[in-house]
Amino acid sequence: MNVRTRYAPSPTGTPHLANMRVALFDWLLARRNGGAFILRIEDTDQNRLVEGAVDEQIEALTWLGLDWDEGPDKGGPFTPYVQSQRLNLYQDAAQRLLTEDKAYPCFCTAERLDQLRARQTAAKQAPGYDRLCRWLTPADRQQRIAAGEPYVVRFAVPLEGETGFADVIRGEVVVQNSTLDDFVILKSDGYPTYHLASVVDDHHMQISHVIRGEEWIPSAPRHQLLHQALGIGPPFFVHLPLILGPDRRKLGKRHGAAGVLEYRQGGYLPEALINFIALLGWSLDDRTEVIDRSTMLETFTLERLSPNPGIFDPDKLRWMNGEWIRRLDEDDLAQRILPYLVRELPETADEADPVLVRRIVPLIQTRMEVLTDAYPLTAFFFTQEILVTADDLLGKRFRDEPAAAVMALDTAAKALAGLAAWTHTEIEGLMRALTEELGLKPRDFFGLVRMAVTGAAVSPPLFESLEILGREKTLERLARARMVLE
RNA sequence: GGCGCAUUCGUCUAGCGGCCCAGGACACCGCCCUCUCAAGGCGGAGAUCGCGGGUUCGAAUCCCGCAUGCGCUACCA
Numbered sequence: 001m002n003v004r005t006r007y008a009p010s011p012t013g014t015p016h017l018a019n020m021r022v023a024l025f026d027w028l029l030a031r032r033n034g035g036a037f038i039l040r041i042e043d044t045d046q047n048r049l050v051e052g053a054v055d056e057q058i059e060a061l062t063w064l065g066l067d068w069d070e071g072p073d074k075g076g077p078f079t080p081y082v083q084s085q086r087l088n089l090y091q092d093a094a095q096r097l098l099t100e101d102k103a104y105p106c107f108c109t110a111e112r113l114d115q116l117r118a119r120q121t122a123a124k125q126a127p128g129y130d131r132l133c134r135w136l137t138p139a140d141r142q143q144r145i146a147a148g149e150p151y152v153v154r155f156a157v158p159l160e161g162e163t164g165f166a167d168v169i170r171g172e173v174v175v176q177n178s179t180l181d182d183f184v185i186l187k188s189d190g191y192p193t194y195h196l197a198s199v200v201d202d203h204h205m206q207i208s209h210v211i212r213g214e215e216w217i218p219s220a221p222r223h224q225l226l227h228q229a230l231g232i233g234p235p236f237f238v239h240l241p242l243i244l245g246p247d248r249r250k251l252g253k254r255h256g257a258a259g260v261l262e263y264r265q266g267g268y269l270p271e272a273l274i275n276f277i278a279l280l281g282w283s284l285d286d287r288t289e290v291i292d293r294s295t296m297l298e299t300f301t302l303e304r305l306s307p308n309p310g311i312f313d314p315d316k317l318r319w320m321n322g323e324w325i326r327r328l329d330e331d332d333l334a335q336r337i338l339p340y341l342v343r344e345l346p347e348t349a350d351e352a353d354p355v356l357v358r359r360i361v362p363l364i365q366t367r368m369e370v371l372t373d374a375y376p377l378t379a380f381f382f383t384q385e386i387l388v389t390a391d392d393l394l395g396k397r398f399r400d401e402p403a404a405a406v407m408a409l410d411t412a413a414k415a416l417a418g419l420a421a422w423t424h425t426e427i428e429g430l431m432r433a434l435t436e437e438l439g440l441k442p443r444d445f446f447g448l449v450r451m452a453v454t455g456a457a458v459s460p461p462l463f464e465s466l467e468i469l470g471r472e473k474t475l476e477r478l479a480r481a482r483m484v485l486e
Numbered sequence: 487g488g489c490g491c492a493u494u495c496g497u498c499u500a501g502c503g504g505c506c507c508a509g510g511a512c513a514c515c516g517c518c519c520u521c522u523c524a525a526g527g528c529g530g531a532g533a534u535c536g537c538g539g540g541u542u543c544g545a546a547u548c549c550c551g552c553a554u555g556c557g558c559u560a561c562c563a
Contacts, residue, residue, distance in 0.1 A: 010563050045562055110561075117560090126488040127559060152561050170491070179489050179559095187561040194563050218490055218558040241492080242557070250557070279498070279511095286500035287510045306499080308492050309556065316498070316512045326525075366525035377523095431521085446521035458523045 003035030004208045007061070007068070008198065010042040011053035015060040016258035017312065018213060018243045018251055021277045025240065026211050027066045028278075028300040038205060039071030041082045042198070044191045060260040064270045065293070070205075078205045083197050090192035093200050093230060094153045094185055102229045103185060105141055105151040106133040128181030129154065153186035155195075155226065163221040168209075168238045169305050175221045183222055195219065199226045202235055211238040214309070215250065238302060241281050242309040251312055267340055267371030269328075272321040281306050290323050322369040333365060334358040337374045341382075344375040349382040356381065359468050363460035377460060381469060386455035386477055390484055393451050397444045406485050408438055408448055413478040422471050424463040431463065452481035 005026035009019055030037035039061070041054055058073065070076025080086060097103035106129075108116075113129070120127045134156060136144075145151065157180045164174035185196035192200070202210055217239050227234045245255040252258065263273055275291055282305055284291055291299075325333065334357050341352040364377045380386060390402070398405040415430055435445045450462050453474055459465060466474050 008563095012563075042563070048562065106561090113560085121487080124487045128488090150561095154561095167491095173490075175489065181559090184561050189561080191561085193561070198563095213557095214491065215557055216563090219563095221490095239491085244556080246497095248555070283499060285510090289499095289511050310498060313497055313512065319512060322525090364524090367523065369524095428521090435521095442521055444521095450522065456522090459521095460523085462521055 001033075001208060002206070003030055003033040004038065004206050005030045005035065005211060006038040006040050006202070006205065006207050007066075008040040008042045008201075009053075009057050010045065010048075010194075011057065012045065012048040012050055013053060014259045014261065015057050016251070016260060017277060017280075018258070019057075020060060020064060020066075020260050020273075021243065021280055022211055022213065022240060023061060023066050024064070024274060024277055025238070025282070025300075025305075026209075027068075028296060029209060029211070029302065030069075032297055032300050035208070036069040037067075038076070038207070039068040039073075039081060040201060040205070041072055042194065043082060043084045044194065044197050046084075046189065046191060056261065063264055064260070064274055083201065084191070086197075086201070087190060087192070089204065090186065090196050090200055091190065093196060094192070097155065097185070097229055098153060100229075101156070103153050103155050104134055104136070104182075105145060106154045106182075106184075107136075107144055107149050107151045108133060126179070129183075131182055134182060150188045152184045152188050154182040155185050155222070155229070157182050157222075157225060163224050165220050165224040165234065165237055167217070167220070168236050168302050169241075169307050170239070173217065173220065180221060180225075185226070195222055195226065199223050199230070199232075203227075203230070203232045207235050209236045209238055211240065214239045214242050238305070240305070241307055243280055244309050244311045246311060248311065255312075267373065268317070268321050269324045269336070269371070272317070272324040275324070276317050276320050280310055280312070290320065290327075318369045325368050325371070326366060328365075330361045330365070331358065334361045337361070337371055340371045341374055341378075344372070345382055348384060349379075350384070352382065356468070360460075363464050363468075367460065380454040380456070380459070381465075386453070386480070388451060388455050388481060388484060392455075392457075393448065393481055393485060395447065395451070395457070398448065402485055404438075404440075405448055406482060408434075408440060408445055409452060409478055409482045409485070411438060412445075412449055413475055413482070416466075416471065416478070417475055419471075422467060424461075424467040427466050428463040449478070453477045 007023040007026050009015065027037050029035070039058075043049060054072070061068070068074070070078065070081060072081045075081075094103060098105070108129075116130060117127045133154070158177045161177050162174050163177055163180070164172055167173055183195060184193050186192055198210075201207075220237055220239070224234055243251040245251045247255075260273070264270075271292065274293065274296075278291065278296060279289070282300070284295070284299055284304070328336070334354070338352060338354060338357055341357060345352055360378050360381060364374060367377055368374060394402055394405055411434055412431070415434055416427070419426055419430055431446065431449070432442070435442050438445060446462050447457065450459050451457060453469065454465065
């Protein structure tokens with residue numbers, strides 16, 4: 001079979017995790033089967049359009065490496081790929097249904113519909129259109145249209161019987177037609193609703209698999225009805241389980257942490273995000289967590305999609321990002337860190353020299369979870385002056401004998417000044433010898449020097465750090481710390 | 487209210503009739519390694535497989551009912 005999938009966002013907001021997960025599975029299915037992955041813009045709601053939303057979708061897909069074969073920017077055999085430029089197609093379809101009496105014009109006003117809904121809800125009845133206009137005579141209809149009365153086109157749902165569709169993940173889903181109301185397919189502004197537009201386009205663009213969120217299951221029977229009425233075969237429906245926020249509700253804007261581009265800002269790797277998203281509803285086996293793109297491509301099947309909704313766990317995403325950071329080679333990591341460092345360095349700091357950053361990478365690779373961890377871990381390399389107080393320096397160990405701390409600092413400074421080769425092995429050898437000489441525990445002595453040089457009790461490995469920092473700065477900082485203790 | 491979907495450790499998930507008195511991962515705890523912090527290694531705690539009925543020699547796995555959660559119920563998608 002010729003597999004063709006489509007990612008069809010509506011440009012009404014910023015792309016979030018759930019969107020990208022649909023796109024990922026679309027992409028995987030297409031690529032795995034030598035098919036095509038299509039990008040289509042569903043801008044049929046003119047009121048909710050958000051400027052720049054299409055660009056953001058494209059940016060997110062590109063960042064994640066999900067490339068498409070046909071789309072608004074690259075064209076293709078079914079151009080254009082923007083629904084607002086395809087209105088005649090939907091209007092033709094609506095017209096055909098109208099002439100076949102499978103649809104009808106509805107002149108009911110918004111006010112009437114609101115009142116109707118209010119009445120139904122108050123009476124604890126299922127809200128839905130009462131089909132008032134369905135029974136208008138052809139003469140009535142023509143007359144009101146001719147008079148210029150605004151109207152929508154509604155689909156005439158069969159009054160009896162049932163409609164089912166096959167969901168790839170869940171199997172057959174069947175509903176009674178009596179529970180479906182006559183839904184709008186063409187709005188009064190001439191634009192189609194999602195239902196009509198997606199059915200018409202999916203058929204026209206020869207889409208084989210419709211992958212979308214589970215929230216569409218209730219609409220799928222309507223789409224099935226449309227397929228039948230238009231005499232076209234339905235595609236495979238794949239309704240992905242919902243992604244829930246920590247409050248167990250559908251993940252959305254109110255959870256804040258859902259914008260894909262925000263994860264890029266926050267120092268997440270596209271590899272990690274792809275990996276994480278893939279595991280939201282899909283699994284390779286009973287133990288593999290870290291999966292790269294090519295493995296996914298080799299192993300992805302719809303059979304391993306899960307039907308149950310899952311809660312999004314930011315902790316696990318962080319962990320996974322750390323896993324991916326550790327898998328990067330050092331040159332690569334250095335390049336990825338650089339822009340974040342540049343972004344976060346204060347004005348007064350030295351520039352983020354790529355050569356320096358490259359040397360620092362081995363010291364921090366296992367200490368990062370997100371790329372934005374780089375700066376706090378390495379700030380002392382870039383800032384001109386370290387701010388330490390006597391309390392910081394003395395800590396618990398030297399609280400009661402500051403003289404010992406001064407002595408240790410002096411000894412270290414003197415010895416380091418005379419060290420022949422400024423390498424971390426030489427530095428370490430020297431410092432360890434000094435430890436014995438001073439009668440201190442390694443952790444206390446090194447901790448003191450660490451605080452003096454890096455300004456923190458926690459830092460990357462000391463001796464490697466000193467090597468990279470350089471003798472001059474090291475001695476400067478030791479001297480300065482000494483002064484603080486005076 | 488109606489309709490639909492789902493239901494295995496706190497969370498994600500493996501399991502598609504016997505290998506499971508349930509395996510892996512995150513988080514958590516302990517130990518080892520160790521100049522701090524990580525990473526890594528080892529170990530621990532954590533699930534009467536939502537409940538009740540069936541079917542079967544045998545059920546987390548199949549069927550039915552109930553409960554709970556969630557989704558949909560717009561001229562939004």
